[in-house]
Amino acid sequence: MTLNVVGIVCALAAEARHLGPTTQRREPLASLADGTLLAVSGMGGGAAALGARALIDAGATALTSFGLAGGLDPALAAGAIFLPSEVMALNGPSIVTARHWRERLSAAVAAHRPVAHGKLLSSPRAIGTVAEKAALFRETGAAAVDMESLAVAEVASTHQLPFIAVRVIVDGAGDVLPRAVTAAADSAGHLQLWRLIGALARSPADLAPLIRLARRYRAASRSLAVVARAGSLAPHAFS
Numbered sequence: 001m002t003l004n005v006v007g008i009v010c011a012l013a014a015e016a017r018h019l020g021p022t023t024q025r026r027e028p029l030a031s032l033a034d035g036t037l038l039a040v041s042g043m044g045g046g047a048a049a050l051g052a053r054a055l056i057d058a059g060a061t062a063l064t065s066f067g068l069a070g071g072l073d074p075a076l077a078a079g080a081i082f083l084p085s086e087v088m089a090l091n092g093p094s095i096v097t098a099r100h101w102r103e104r105l106s107a108a109v110a111a112h113r114p115v116a117h118g119k120l121l122s123s124p125r126a127i128g129t130v131a132e133k134a135a136l137f138r139e140t141g142a143a144a145v146d147m148e149s150l151a152v153a154e155v156a157s158t159h160q161l162p163f164i165a166v167r168v169i170v171d172g173a174g175d176v177l178p179r180a181v182t183a184a185a186d187s188a189g190h191l192q193l194w195r196l197i198g199a200l201a202r203s204p205a206d207l208a209p210l211i212r213l214a215r216r217y218r219a220a221s222r223s224l225a226v227v228a229r230a231g232s233l234a235p236h237a238f239s
Helices: 014-021 045-057 099-110 130-140 149-158 179-183 193-200 204-230
Strands: 008-009 021-028 029-032 037-040 062-071 085-089 094-096 117-123 144-147 163-173
Touching: 008 045, 014 037, 014 062, 037 045, 045 062, 045 117, 045 149, 062 149, 062 204, 085 149, 094 149, 099 163, 099 204, 117 130, 117 149, 144 163, 149 163, 163 193, 163 204
Parallel strands: 008 037, 008 062, 062 163, 085 117, 117 144
Antiparallel strands: 021 029, 029 037, 062 144, 085 094
8 A cells, every 4th residue: 555645834833843853854844753744834825835845746645734824703712723624815716625634634633622614715914903804704704814725735736636724723803913923934934033022123012912812822832732643644644
């Protein structure tokens, strides 16, 4: 039987660390203990697409977009686990995720935490205001938004490979996403403290939302760890 190799794209190193220690590195990729390949791409669709193609070149036969998302549906609080049935762009394409793989993962995770489903919107920029989140929810019906999943889905579709997205809500529909957060991320997917301090100096009003976001992030991190421990991202997760 041919061994399936899952390739996981994470925008941020802070997201990837929940997947466990890496056993070896083949820059810009790393391998997990079960043979899963990992790319920490940096934020944005272009970077995520490059990471996805690198994973395929390294032998991945299925792709996952793994990490955090912003909530558009008010029913999704920080820490909610979201396995979208499709990923979409605003006024653009929509790609359905691999149903059997998604259902296996959902069943494994649901033994520990509730799992939400629906549409995931991918945006070329961070969606930070409550008003804009509400408008996108009304316009698209998407329950959450990120910046990378559609790009990974498009690479998977081009190569006719299975794809799923695993997203955990960090900022809910009623939360402001401070611009200082996105300004602090570098191209390698690391959050730089000096960038964060500089962004806060330019916009001190971001401090209070940032403190609230830190609490939300702790809840989201626990949920990412729950998904990782479920183990269904591993090579046996799909046929």
